[in-house]
Amino acid sequence: MSSASFTTKALSVLAALTVASAPLVAASPAHALANARNVTGSSTTSDSIVRLHIGNTACTGTMITPTWAITARHCIPEGGIAGAAIGSSTLSQFQQVSQAILHPTADLALVELPNQASSNTVDLYGAHVQPGENGQAAGWGGYSAFGQNVAQQADVQIQRRVVNVPSPDRTAVLLEGTVSNGRLVRGDSGGPLYINGQLAGVLSMSTDVENDALDGTVGWYIPVAEHAEWIAYYTGKHIAPIAGAPAELVDATANPTFIPAPQPFTGSSIGGWALGSS
Numbered sequence: 001m002s003s004a005s006f007t008t009k010a011l012s013v014l015a016a017l018t019v020a021s022a023p024l025v026a027a028s029p030a031h032a033l034a035n036a037r038n039v040t041g042s043s044t045t046s047d048s049i050v051r052l053h054i055g056n057t058a059c060t061g062t063m064i065t066p067t068w069a070i071t072a073r074h075c076i077p078e079g080g081i082a083g084a085a086i087g088s089s090t091l092s093q094f095q096q097v098s099q100a101i102l103h104p105t106a107d108l109a110l111v112e113l114p115n116q117a118s119s120n121t122v123d124l125y126g127a128h129v130q131p132g133e134n135g136q137a138a139g140w141g142g143y144s145a146f147g148q149n150v151a152q153q154a155d156v157q158i159q160r161r162v163v164n165v166p167s168p169d170r171t172a173v174l175l176e177g178t179v180s181n182g183r184l185v186r187g188d189s190g191g192p193l194y195i196n197g198q199l200a201g202v203l204s205m206s207t208d209v210e211n212d213a214l215d216g217t218v219g220w221y222i223p224v225a226e227h228a229e230w231i232a233y234y235t236g237k238h239i240a241p242i243a244g245a246p247a248e249l250v251d252a253t254a255n256p257t258f259i260p261a262p263q264p265f266t267g268s269s270i271g272g273w274a275l276g277s278s
Helices: 019-027 043-047 141-146 224-235
Strands: 049-054 057-063 068-071 082-086 094-096 099-102 109-112 134-139 152-163 174-180 192-195 198-206 218-223 249-251
Touching: 043 049, 049 068, 057 198, 068 198, 068 224, 109 224, 134 174, 134 198, 152 218, 174 198, 198 224, 218 224
Parallel strands: 152 249
Antiparallel strands: 049 057, 049 082, 057 068, 068 109, 082 094, 099 109, 134 152, 134 192, 152 174, 174 218, 192 198, 198 218
16 A cells, blocks of 8 residues: 555644643643543553643543554644653653644544553454444543543443534544443543444544533544554554444434433542542
């Protein structure tokens, strides 16, 4: 495959963020898990999550190789100080970001770190995601919005594969999922959708409606299986052939999204925000 097969855009960065840069988090324009729980499960999923800051944007990412993380393209502003901290605790130290490669059409970006990460990395989910499949959302929005010192996770059930979602990009092909045992809020953009401990999607959008009680109960994810060739090309990651075929594509304007009310939270919490049940 020639380098002309993909259109890219690289972002040069100035320096790594340090702990002193933390006030940038409060100004994050990006989408956190509220009423959720601490990231648990395999060390792979807890060690591979990334707290990402570029300019005044705070987002979430996932390590898919020892030096490459994947996140949402809209998390990458034009220039600015950039850094990434790997792992589910705020004790993780920031390191410099070398470059970002933006997908030409999808809301995806690859972020390269100069030092090989000692943490685990995740593989891509080996099949095209189908309606009815269950997974977990994870993100650092709880830190951005509420000062939580552990990454949070909630449960997601995929409802359908959609296009023409009322949004800035109606051409985007997305996996639509309802969120339970937590709600998506700002700071989770770019975060992973895990199915069976593997990366099935990257968070692009969540509900933000006039009725605040419905915010964050639906998330739309970029299906990484449909962009596996692009990911492999730039990261060098070996990705086995993806099983099955993409689900039927539904027009989300002609068939509007059902936005559920939040389900009661069953974990431990104080003041309405989860501490986690692990």
